[in-house]
Amino acid sequence: MASTSAVQIMQVPQRSISLPASARLHPNVLKVEGELNKFKTWESSFSSSSSIQNGLTRLAELYNCIEELIQSPCTQKALRNLQHKKLVEEALDTSIGLLGACSNARELILMMKEQAQDLQSALRRRVGDSSMDSNVHAYISFRRKSKKNIAKCLRALKKAESNSIKSSSDMLDGNDQHLSMVINVLRDSRALTISIFRSILLFLTMPELKTKAGGWSLIRKLMPVASKGGQEIFNEVGNVDVALFLLHGQILKNNDAKFDVQIAHRRLETLGSCIKGVESRLDCLFRRLIQNRVSLLNVLTP
Template identity: 35%
Template sequence: MAAKHHVIRSISLPSRSHPTTLRVEEELNRLQTSSSCDSTSDSICKSLCGLDELYECVDDLLQMASTQQLLSQHQQKKCMDELLDGSLMRLLDVCGITGDEISTIKEHVRDLQSALRRRKGDTSLESSISKYTCFRKKMNKDAKKLITSLKQVDNKIATSPLLEQDHHLTAVIRVLREVRVKNMSIFQSLLVLQHRLDAALYNLCKSSTATFECANKRLEALEVTIESLENGLESVFRCMIKTRASLLNIISQ
């Protein structure tokens, strides 16, 4: 499963941009600089933390009276529909489903740990492995659907023109689109990492040579990694919900 990495350049907004808009630009550039192009767990966790901070800046931008006034205008309805239904909702779906599956992987890891600790000749270990095998089939199907959904968002971004309108409005729409692109790139990398975690766990389940101590240590390490990803996704999900609420509030004005 290969991730499509987006190269995010500096937005380089004009000098007349509002300081709040420039803060979003700075966070985007900082996130781009600190994020590596691989899909290691440490890199993804750092990216999720950066994404969390980025959405906090975006919400500050959306709370500005000038931003709300411009985005609430009737002629901006198409733009708002794009930001909400065309991308944010899909990204929320990807974030929610991925978070649920990461949590389920953690449950299977703990189930396997319990089965290994018992080691009383019963069938608990075989049962745990069988349950995980069934789950991973569904998870792999879901991953393909999520990647398709992300590609659809990607295509919409690529084909959606940015009209030259009010300067502040143009800057706001530009940074929101850049946030969306970076969000999508991180989620794609996360799906790749999820696939690697799944492969590692599956290979461990099928290994006939791993000793109890070795298997248990590897499961403990997996659990720590998964919990970090789980916490990062939960935090980002809450920030995205907050951003969605802010956009809906603007529309209702």
Template identity: 40%
Template sequence: MAFHTRSNSFPSRPHLIVHEADQHLCRLRSSEATCTSSSSISDKLSGLQDLHYCTENLLQLPLSQQALSQEQNDKYANELLDGSIRLLEVCGTAKDSLSQSKECIQDLQSIIRRRGGESALTSEVRKYMASRKMVKKAIHKAMVNLKGMKNRSAFSSLNNDNETVAIISKLRDVEAVTLAVFESLLSFISGPKLQPSSWSLVSKMMQSKRMACNEETEGNEFSLVDAALHKSADKAQNQLEKLESCIQEQEEGLECLFRQLIKTRVSLLNILNH
């Protein structure tokens, strides 16, 4: 998945921008029903980048700026602003989780490639599992915060301007879809519950090189690595390479999205400070 850059030009008529936002929202919503594979996650991250680029254009419209700057709408504008920082925090958690996982994966791959001794391999596997435990803990905390973001007050104090309601509602929709994608990503990274660390593990890995293993484990790249580490070094090495590639692609997508989320937050701040 190539995460592309975008030009600064955008449609001049408001309804074209709104229509474009609706198309991105529709595509991302429809993708929620698809399987949570690495390719689908990367596609969703790319789609989110497109959506937030479009949102940035939407925020530049005088109609949007007028709606958000009205005093009676301060409550909802501030909710969107608070939501923007939380989205950045969740995105940061995902980035840190991927970075930490990749570092441990590379260390483990290095030991396997060098045919390190059982003691060294045991140490690296334990390090990887400890890292996975820390990542899962951070993700659990982030998921709790995500649930708290889903509650939003009704439009009771908004004025009767249908366009104002439409603009704020659209921005809320963007936030909701972004949350859903982040939830899928975090669940993907978290993977299954780790098994207890009884460490006859490495001996089993070494011995199983000479054994045929017919059982195939289903799951995403993270879960496959967790399972492979309980089978064979060769199996683990193959899955570790796939996982590293998967992480690299998702890191690139998150970095592009993170920059776009910052731009959106800056635009909201500029509107509220005028």
């Protein structure tokens, strides 16, 4: 059966910004609130990359709106108040963590893309079973080693999630409704960003596959990768893992693996397309996060 993380569904934290009517009239506030509301119905199931790509696209749009909000005169005036300097510094600390998490996700995605492309080329050549098995084994070894990196990144996200801006609310002036809204926006966007980065890491997680006695027959049964409800058991990454484990088993048994090679090749093509989509959206989000940090730095050094 698929691992728990492969079929787990993550609900994005659904937090709403409660603003007075006067604050809601500000156009930048309305734009940010509109983007945040789009996430209320968004969830990422780790069985597909489409929801992850959609989430990354929406997140980049959200940071565009946040950028406009930070650049607005009323926000600039509020943040440049000396008594609010600590708020900006804490937001900058948060931005470093988000950039680091995004860099980790991009690096893992890049390694996956390179490994998948190399294996696809090897399967296309099909020089011989021994050579082909060597390439398949190299990919499987890479996937097993990547589990440690993914686990490390997940722990870092968990730590970042727990280190929220705790003292900010205590320093806020209760009458400064606009600044309170800005801080809430930064908190909510941070929670959404961490959630989506977590979904990417779990998307890349290797499913648990039994390969001992009777294991290959079990994997054979999983080849259709469909449950009774018609939903895939594994995502695009897991589908490749299943196909390669089976192909490896057929080669070890000296069986004709032509059919399994074709399946593995098709799934690698699908994976390559998905990885390309996630990679491009991550690059876009990374640029938005950098711009967000630059804008916050400019508040401290106008």
